[in-house]
Amino acid sequence: MSGSGVPAAEFEVEEVLLAAQSAIGGQQGPAPEMLQVLAPDGTKADGLTAEIAGEVVDFAPYLAATDAAHLRSLYRDMSLIRRFDQEATALQRQGQLALWVPLTGQEAAQIGSGRALQPQDYAFPTYREHGVALTRGVELADILRLFRGVTNGGWDPRERNFHLYTLVLAAQSLHAVGYAMGIQRDQLADPSLPQAASVAYFGDGASSEGDIHESMVFAASFDAPVVFFCQNNQWAISVPAAVQARVPLARRAEGYGFPGVRVDGNDVVAVEAVTRWALDRARSGKGPVLIEAYTYRMSAHTTADDPTKYRLSGDEQAWQPRDPLVRLEAHLRAQGLADDAFFDELAAEARAMATALRDAVLSMTVPDLESRFATVYAEPHPLVQEELRFFQQYEAGFADEGEQA
Template sequence: MGAEHLPASEFDIEELEQSLVTSDPADAPPLVQLMAPDGSLREDTKYGHYAAHLDGEALRAMYRDMALVRRFDQEATALQRQGQLLLWPPLLGQEAAQIGSGTALQAQDYVFPTYREHGVALTRGLELSKVLRLFRGVSNGGWDPRESNFHLYTLVLAAQSLHAVGYAMGVQRDGDDAVTVAYFGDGASSEGDVHESMVFAASNQSPVVFFCQNNHWAISVPTEVQSRIPLSNRASGYGFPGVRVDGNDVVAVHAVTRWALERARSGKGPVLIEAFTYRMSAHTTADDPTKYRELAEEEKWRERDPLLRLERYLRSTNTAGQDFFDQIAAEADKLAASTRADVLAMEAPDFEDHFANVYAEPHPLIREELEWHRQYQAGFAEETAGQAEGEAR
């Protein structure tokens, strides 16, 4: 358990003096891609093996997941526009990054998401409408994370990356074979907690996969403001591998994530995956991308749409025909309808519930304030009853 400390020679000053800087950290790493935007397959000697098990059925299932979560996302956006949700962070464009990575996980693995991992939630078997409780303002959580090994959304950027490492340190102590996955974005990669989580994960050689979706925009700020070097290159500074994968290629994302999980599971420590993708929609429904980015850029990425790419492959290889796509579309519409129904049925919680879970154990101030609140409310009830009585006379 835990890392053996590096031998003293790793920090030997004489050796260091003899060494030369041989590479520029700003050099772009190769982009792992197994399926090109036109739907044709690419060879990759290192990662191709990790996608070899993906047969037609598996690829159709991945397409289905991506299509379902895209339709869900579209419905959630509509629900926000109609005043049924307070806010919504769309995942449009990031379906492959999320479905590709989520489907590589095993049941015992534990995910620590940000607030945009709706696709990963789907792969963990979470009923998607539960995610909307947070955005409807009826819960700050919405599900039991222990049922799906999918932690609650975390809105304070990168705080969850440390929780993922701590959880993995527990896994190590238990001698279990679970891996944790910390999701975060290019914007959050600047947060100190990402740095500290990578330091702790490396120091303990913990089974963690850092999954960074570089969607190019942190609200209005481009990735270039966050980093002068490719984000995946940062991993080498912590002493573990970093891989940049085409985040719109669901097959490549799946393969690279499987590789990283297997590596972490076998005790070789953390990996950073940078999924190179694009936020095709706004940061949230409160955002307006026309203020800060060019339409031409959006057009360019539309050509790289992750669903379109897999559809091209499925059609060109006769892995799926029109019937399949029609059936998926119908299923997606059904999901949208049930999502809408679920959201409309979500009622505001009782304010009193807020007193219940501030503490696990009895607390005199909570008891006192709850009592006061009840009496205050009861006063209104008496007043209303009094008025009704008065009107009746």
């Protein structure tokens, strides 16, 4: 133990992080204004305006209804997806899922942005957007099918305009821009089509990938109707955001010639308003927007990760009071918009959902081997057929050993 009472291993982590940030000088230049509707204690924040690309933007007209029903529905979505996250984590720890990617702490960023989408918009997620999936009507059990390894996809993306999860960092940003450019051409061919946009979700770590740079270049060059939604959860697995970027992430948009805006990613009301503005701007032909949702990953990067190896416990404790659910609950209670009965009923609904999900996972069957090989190509392929025969012989060899024993 160090003299301060901080464990030696944690003290060494702190020294390493401080040295790394000092070596590159940390982030430079003014940080963009943090857009916020609800303060961490649930009280109303002052105003919702910001200067973006030399223009003062008032986001108030983009606020969705702030009546009790709407705010309670936002809280319900965040509460259910957190319970889903907890159940999935438990299932993985019990050996029922191969891996899990938690979202705890990022509920407001995902639910707020997802609720801003219109049916004709198309979302391209990474592997953590379980909250956005909920808002698009994806069956949560289908997400768990993917992490249990019994499906190559999990759902039909065309049914909900919600793409399959992308595990290759930043690849979905290229897909989102290409899709947005396709939207442009479809609408030129048929002006009666509804205006639409695509959204590329990614994290602060993925923002350092070349695919993000390339997609933003193309999006700017063609004024593509795409919104880049970066969930800055402060850590790219083990590298802090201050080491990844010399300037605040929202300001990177300036280099590409389109607006960048930073929103309090733990304020679901603000996230919904800012995303609605960005989508409206993109749909109307004014080009792309970068949103930086400033939030925090309260849990591990995945269940294969141990954040205590690189992150200070004090950081997590400092973010606890900013919890998106605690914030909205405080507002609902203070304004008399929800009572104990509402929260009790929601807790019961969440428990029932978790039980149903567990039952669904345990009843999932593994597809037969032939079907796995049959879905590699649309048509039969001689090399794949040869590999199937080899694997069948390989498995048969084990069966013979078992019979002899």
